[in-house]
Amino acid sequence: MSARTQGGGRSPPPGDIVAGDRRALAAAITLIESTLEEDREPAEALLQALLPHAGKAVRIGISGAPGVGKSTFIEAFGTRAIAAGRRLAVLAVDPSSERSGGSILGDKTRMAALARSERSFIRATPAGGALGGVARRTRDAMIACEAAGFDLVMVETVGVGQSEAAVADMVDLFMLLVQPGAGDELQGIKRGVMERADIVVVTKADGALEAAAAHAKADFEAALSLHAGAGPWTPCVIVCSSVEGTGLGEIADAVERHRAAMAGAGALEARRAAQARTWLWREVEESLMARLRADGRLAPAVEALEAEVTAQTLTPSAAARRIVTGILRADEGEGARPPPASPLPPEPETE
Numbered sequence: 001m002s003a004r005t006q007g008g009g010r011s012p013p014p015g016d017i018v019a020g021d022r023r024a025l026a027a028a029i030t031l032i033e034s035t036l037e038e039d040r041e042p043a044e045a046l047l048q049a050l051l052p053h054a055g056k057a058v059r060i061g062i063s064g065a066p067g068v069g070k071s072t073f074i075e076a077f078g079t080r081a082i083a084a085g086r087r088l089a090v091l092a093v094d095p096s097s098e099r100s101g102g103s104i105l106g107d108k109t110r111m112a113a114l115a116r117s118e119r120s121f122i123r124a125t126p127a128g129g130a131l132g133g134v135a136r137r138t139r140d141a142m143i144a145c146e147a148a149g150f151d152l153v154m155v156e157t158v159g160v161g162q163s164e165a166a167v168a169d170m171v172d173l174f175m176l177l178v179q180p181g182a183g184d185e186l187q188g189i190k191r192g193v194m195e196r197a198d199i200v201v202v203t204k205a206d207g208a209l210e211a212a213a214a215h216a217k218a219d220f221e222a223a224l225s226l227h228a229g230a231g232p233w234t235p236c237v238i239v240c241s242s243v244e245g246t247g248l249g250e251i252a253d254a255v256e257r258h259r260a261a262m263a264g265a266g267a268l269e270a271r272r273a274a275q276a277r278t279w280l281w282r283e284v285e286e287s288l289m290a291r292l293r294a295d296g297r298l299a300p301a302v303e304a305l306e307a308e309v310t311a312q313t314l315t316p317s318a319a320a321r322r323i324v325t326g327i328l329r330a331d332e333g334e335g336a337r338p339p340p341a342s343p344l345p346p347e348p349e350t351e
């Protein structure tokens with residue numbers, strides 16, 4: 001299913017979603033993910049109606065390189081959580097889907113047991129376009145899932161591109177999956193990602209890899225200790241085998257302890273508030289850029305400014321200011337008056 005330029009269709013009644021109607025939830029997410037301009041307003045109205053019903057779930061981000069064992073882990077961990085009474089939504093962000101052409105899907109086959117369960121809901125966000133856009137829709141999809149009564153949301157992302165940071169910015173707990181390897185496990189992990197991890201999970205600790213997993217645990221513990229913060233939670237490393245089921249209970253306990261530590265210190269609310277602010281400004285940036293790209297009237301002037309900056313006859317800051325002012329002027333001009341012949345303002349006399 002490619003939703004790259006797909007429309008969302010009619011907005012489902014918020015009441016149906018809150019009542020737990022899965023078809024309504026699926027329709028809501030399709031609307032939320034729609035790239036059609038005319039779907040933005042109904043999607044925003046729907047989310048606004050759902051917002052008071054959201055926020056009660058445990059939000060977990062799962063990241064790791066392709067093949068590290070993410071889907072196998074989510075299937076095993078999720079099945080366990082469902083057995084313990086949870087309702088689980090799995091949302092997958094895949095910035096690499098352009099390459100594979102088919103998104104992280106088929107998640108339904110990757111997570112067969114979860115796909116069959118009435119207590120779980122799996123959805124992949126097809127990528128394409130700006131990463132911020134993809135993840136932004138995923139964050140909104142998470143709100144919809146919470147409103148539908150899912151009390152555990154796992155947001156999965158492939159450890160390529162900048163998707164980890166975007167996902168870490170929308171969850172309560174960020175889990176980094178790594179696998180035992182040739183002793184240089186740390187090298188493949190991008191700078192900054194490790195620092196975001198609340199729990200590092202060493203996967204595939206079974207059979208021939210069991211000893212290597214213990215080594216990896218020690219390596220990651222040493223790496224984590226380098227940037228141990230002063231917050232209410234100290235990141236930890238846990239070894240597991242999704243195939244044999246070992247370590248999953250320990251991870252579930254750590255998730256509980258993390259929750260208690262964060263909530264107790266008021267840190268959970270603070271983290272979510274800071275995240276909401278982050279998304280506000282990301283949204284502003286994204287919207288301005290989208291506006292710029294969509295307005296053909298601005299293009300020639302923008303190109304000219306870019307050429308000047310390239311030639312170093314104009315500073316980037318001055319050019320940027322004129323572009324932003326141009327966007328605002330173009331918006332003011334819309335409807336009320338005909339568009340100005342040259343929507344970009346002249347260079348200001350003083351910096």
Ligand code: GDP
Pocket residue numbers: 064065066067068069070071072073203204205206207240241242243244
């Ligand atoms: P993803 O790309 O990160 O989602 O990785 P997958 O979950 O698809 O797993 C990649 C490969 O690792 C598959 O062949 C899995 O069967 C294997 N795998 C995943 N978890 C485990 C595990 O706990 N033990 C072993 N031995 N293999 C595993």
